[in-house]
Amino acid sequence: MRTETKQRRLSDFAHGPEERTKDSIFGIVVDATCVYYRPQNNKYASVVKIVDQSWSQISHPKEFAPFVKVLFMSKTKAEVPHMKHIGSVIRFEGALLKLIEEEKRKILMFFWDAVTSSGKWLLSSETDNSTLTSTGAPQALSQAETQTLEELKKFSRFYLKEQMLMDLTQNLAAARAANKEFDAVCRVIRLSPPRPQSKGFVVYKLLDHTDKAYLHIPDSLAAEFAYIQPKDFVMLKGVQYLDLVERKIEMKEHGNVLTLPTKSAVVEDYRKLMNIFVEGMDLEEMVDEKRYMQPTEVSTTINAFLPLSPLRDAVGPRGLFGKKYRVKVYVVDMGPREVQDWVKGYCPICYKFFFLTEADEENRAKCRICKKDAKLVYQVQLFVKEKELRDTTTVSRLLLFTHNNKGTEFFDNEPPANCHRSERLCTKLRTMCRMLTHYNVYLDCVVERLTRDPNSFLQLVDTVVKFKQQ
Numbered sequence: 001m002r003t004e005t006k007q008r009r010l011s012d013f014a015h016g017p018e019e020r021t022k023d024s025i026f027g028i029v030v031d032a033t034c035v036y037y038r039p040q041n042n043k044y045a046s047v048v049k050i051v052d053q054s055w056s057q058i059s060h061p062k063e064f065a066p067f068v069k070v071l072f073m074s075k076t077k078a079e080v081p082h083m084k085h086i087g088s089v090i091r092f093e094g095a096l097l098k099l100i101e102e103e104k105r106k107i108l109m110f111f112w113d114a115v116t117s118s119g120k121w122l123l124s125s126e127t128d129n130s131t132l133t134s135t136g137a138p139q140a141l142s143q144a145e146t147q148t149l150e151e152l153k154k155f156s157r158f159y160l161k162e163q164m165l166m167d168l169t170q171n172l173a174a175a176r177a178a179n180k181e182f183d184a185v186c187r188v189i190r191l192s193p194p195r196p197q198s199k200g201f202v203v204y205k206l207l208d209h210t211d212k213a214y215l216h217i218p219d220s221l222a223a224e225f226a227y228i229q230p231k232d233f234v235m236l237k238g239v240q241y242l243d244l245v246e247r248k249i250e251m252k253e254h255g256n257v258l259t260l261p262t263k264s265a266v267v268e269d270y271r272k273l274m275n276i277f278v279e280g281m282d283l284e285e286m287v288d289e290k291r292y293m294q295p296t297e298v299s300t301t302i303n304a305f306l307p308l309s310p311l312r313d314a315v316g317p318r319g320l321f322g323k324k325y326r327v328k329v330y331v332v333d334m335g336p337r338e339v340q341d342w343v344k345g346y347c348p349i350c351y352k353f354f355f356l357t358e359a360d361e362e363n364r365a366k367c368r369i370c371k372k373d374a375k376l377v378y379q380v381q382l383f384v385k386e387k388e389l390r391d392t393t394t395v396s397r398l399l400l401f402t403h404n405n406k407g408t409e410f411f412d413n414e415p416p417a418n419c420h421r422s423e424r425l426c427t428k429l430r431t432m433c434r435m436l437t438h439y440n441v442y443l444d445c446v447v448e449r450l451t452r453d454p455n456s457f458l459q460l461v462d463t464v465v466k467f468k469q470q
């Protein structure tokens with residue numbers, strides 16, 4: 001007869017001690033690598049990030065990261081759990097606890113090894129209640145454990161938020177422009193029919209609200225990823241473009257594809273965002289000229305009559321200093337990444353810009369250097385592509401900033417405020433960002449070169465965003 005193991009919540013471990021724990025630990029999977037080989041100790045491994053009610057974005061001890069890491073290791077691949085679904089619940093016991101420092105924050109980390117951890121792990125699938133996978137023989141859960149499992153499943157349904165995933169990921173268009181390893185949330189449209197150039201690979205066509213891409217998984221790994229189905233919403237982990245023109249993506253060795261829980265609010269949000277209501281609808285069908293929307297208007301009467309120019313005429317040395325160009329562009333991304341940083345402090349004495357923090361007042365800030373009153377200004381970048389050349393990989397940067405309240409008309413005449421203290425302004429800016437980066441929205445705007453320097457950036461002027469309902 002198995003002796004009843006004690007159950008503990010993640011927050012119980014925040015202050016150590018760093019030792020092997022016999023207790024059983026439960027957590028919701030929010031992120032995970034696939035099972036990969038670690039040559040340094042000749043073992044297979046997967047790294048999983050988990051949360052529970054006691055340790056989430058809201059409830060974790062502040063000096064720690066908002067998730068807990070678990071490293072599973074074994075000599076055999078089958079003894080390491082391959083996480084396939086965000087929102088699954090994992091239970092494990094016999095892991096070694098360590099408190100580690102990573103990028104200036106502490107992380108609570110458990111090491112589970114098939115040899116040294118006498119206990120087991122067990123995984124429930126969010127998509128199918130009856131599916132439980134585990135190491136070794138099937139394990140029976142005690143009544144208390146079954147209850148914990150059910151409570152965590154409930155918690156995972158409301159815990160997962162679109163904004164949270166957006167903060168962790170990039171959109172496809174921005175990732176293609178950056179051309180680095182990235183994570184993204186996408187929808188699987190269908191399995192692509194085999195093409196001569198994709199021999200040896202299973203190809204998944206993916207779509208988000210900005211672009212499409214083709215995920216190539218080698219035939220040798222096809223069985224491991226066979227759970228990916230058309231219409232699934234998935235989180236791609238550790239992927240990179242191999243071919244920017246063909247939009248070919250491949251997974252890194254530790255990369256993974258995790259499905260999002262089908263009947264959850266987060267998937268409903270993404271569904272709306274991606275606007276794919278019609279079964280089998282494709283991006284080619286969606287980018288229909290009639291469906292394009294233009295949420296902006298040009299604000300001054302004179303500039304409203306400016307003829308349209310191609311963006312390439314305004315960019316770089318070709319653009320004339322002092323001349324205004326009216327252009328039509330797509331916005332693929334906006335920065336800084338966090339809208340809290342869209343409003344900055346600007347010191348009129350030392351001419352320095354600085355980020356605001358929660359410590360600054362809502363409508364006032366002091367210069368970090370001369371301690372005098374500074375001004376609050378919007379300072380935002382728009383990464384844009386020319387409307388007529390949607391498929392081009394050239395992304396240009398438009399700067400948008402306000403000065404003496406000039407330019408605030410772009411933000412619906414909303415005066416800049418410290419976003420760390422104004423959730424209302426944050427929400428408004430997020431809505432704006434989402435609207436502007438939507439796949440079928442373009443910006444009709446006026447730009448001019450910032451300085452005489454032929455390589456200077458373009459700034460956006462005389463443009464108003466109309467907050468109309470879609």
Ligand SMILES: [Zn+2]
Binds near residue numbers: 351367368372
């Ligand atoms: Zn100053």
